[in-house]
Amino acid sequence: MIELKNVTKIYPGQSVPAVKELTLTIQDGETCVFVGPSGCGKSTILRMINRMIEPTSGTILVDKEDILNKDPDKLRMSIGYVIQQIGLLPHRTVAENVAIVPRLYGWSKEKISKRVDELLELVGLDPEESKFKYPAQLSGGQMQRVGVARAMAADPPIMLMDEPFGAVDPIVRGHLQDEFLRLQKEIKKTVCFVTHDINEAIKMGDTIAIFDIGTLIQHGTPQEILSNPANEFVSDFIGHDRVVKKLTLLQVSDVASGIACIVRENELNNISQKMQDEKTAVSILLNGSDSPCGLITAQDIEKASDASPDRLKEMALSKKGAFIEGTELLTDALSQMLEWDTEHLGVMNRNEICGVLSLTDIRKYASGKEGEE
Template identity: 50%
Template sequence: MIELEGLTKHYPNSKKPAVDDFSLKMAEGETCVFVGPSGCGKTTILRMINRLVEPTSGSIRIDGKDVLSADQDQLRRNMGYVIQQIGLLPHRTVRDNVALVPRLLGWAEERTLKRVQELLGLVGLDPEETGGKYPHQLSGGQMQRVGVARAMAADPPIMLMDEPFGAVDPIVRSRLQDEFLQIQHSFNKTICFVTHDIDEAMKMGDKVAIINEGKLVQHGTPMEVLSQPAGPFVRNLLGEDRGVKLLDLTKCQDLMRRDEGLLQKLQGNPCTIGALQPVKAALEVMLRKDCDTVTVLRGDRAVGALTWQEIKGHIHGLSGEDHEL
């Protein structure tokens, strides 16, 4: 567990603090996304956790231990760190870049190399083909994969990721996000993830922390934030398509009506959708095939139905306060 308490950073030559009395708790195994406009202090908060920036006041505890009195270098070796600019060492091969932290930790060479093979495979790179290359011979997406592999090399329980997928094109970004979610599902690390992209925040985060001018504006699950945005700043950040985003986060099986009678009537309905698909996809089916009811399937079996009524009710119930805009 990571606990930030009253964290404040005041740079000498600025009037306002970059981070202002920021408190937050992150549970073990949780991905917490810090999101906000550029200059809001989210990166500074991240860099205070691994002490690349020293806080002016406040405390940081990891599993109850005070980070600010720990040895900086040891602390960082036990935290994965990924930055947007990646920062691979240009004079070292991909293999040596990934091996960096294990070697700093004094692992046996054999163990290190085995780990490097394993990690390159994990992030979708061919260890034989890529391992001996230099960073400048890689594409942006490949570099970022190496960056993630390097951060995970010593299997740190905590990963700090600062806009890790910010520098690649949207298609590669989306693929890297998906792959990283897969990896996260199997390793369950505590992740602090910084982004200015609200869609990325909604996709990657178990929890989202919305930050503005160095202050925590709202902290909650993506669903909570979408359904009960705390004030105009959050609403603005979420954008006009809040309802659609919400439908993207809701699975069909969570919203469908389980009505046996209705299902009987719907036999042979050409409009169907998988139970684990987002409601947004069901909406797409309804619009494309021009039908008012979609049958929700689990495998081949119909388990429920979605109608306009459920979808409207879902959006309306959650974003009703938009009327005040």
């Protein structure tokens, strides 16, 4: 969808290129995150893609067509653009802000009104509550949502997002990131997303392009970059906790490999034999309502000086919180293991037990040995 070939940008009066001989391909429907320190050329690349500034040399293709052959205004109307400062017109209502590009296209009032309502719902705003408000009446998070809605108004195939969530507090930022990831699953736009935050890049990107002083240092999937940083700059930039960062890339259900032995209180006398028969080292205790209320391992039983049913029940209940939804991230699982002092968690699919996650499962993935027996 977007292809940059040997693109260079040198601003007048500067000897060092803002962008130097950049060659990069972004596939249709892909979110590519540009990340790097301030002044490394990330925003300049976005502005060259929609011709807010012109490249000094090189070629930029959008859908296989050289952008220099396109009318700049029409090009920009076909590309959604979201910036950190949002840029909503203060004297226009939310609905009027969202409708700017559709009006330029000459849409009918009825079509525009329907599209505005549709988009506000899509970004999590109640149309009736928000569309007649002015930007000053909105919170920072609400304004960012309106900015995203405006960028999507004419259903552009490409969206350029320059630090779109950087001006809001961390909690709102997390909500906005999650909302956009949900949206992207539905709308499947080609997105160029600028950030200076490597954690945001890992969370948001199908691919990540890491820059330094106008030069592309490494381009790949989050998994590739975290597993094999190209050089010391990339390694330092992504941080010494890169192995832990890998745990944000997968859900618990992607890695969990174990099965659990399900027991009730009247079966605790025979728990060791039952675990052997079912070839598992983990038992999950159910209460009278058939809900999981504790977890016990073969290792726990071996260490116990008193393996009476009462003692086993007490041991199991001491890990009453050792359960996690399969949709949670591995980082959350590791945190929960540390909190409950256990190397195993029961994996849940809502109210049903669907397996066991072990610390060994996490270790194998983190070390790149998940395919080994």
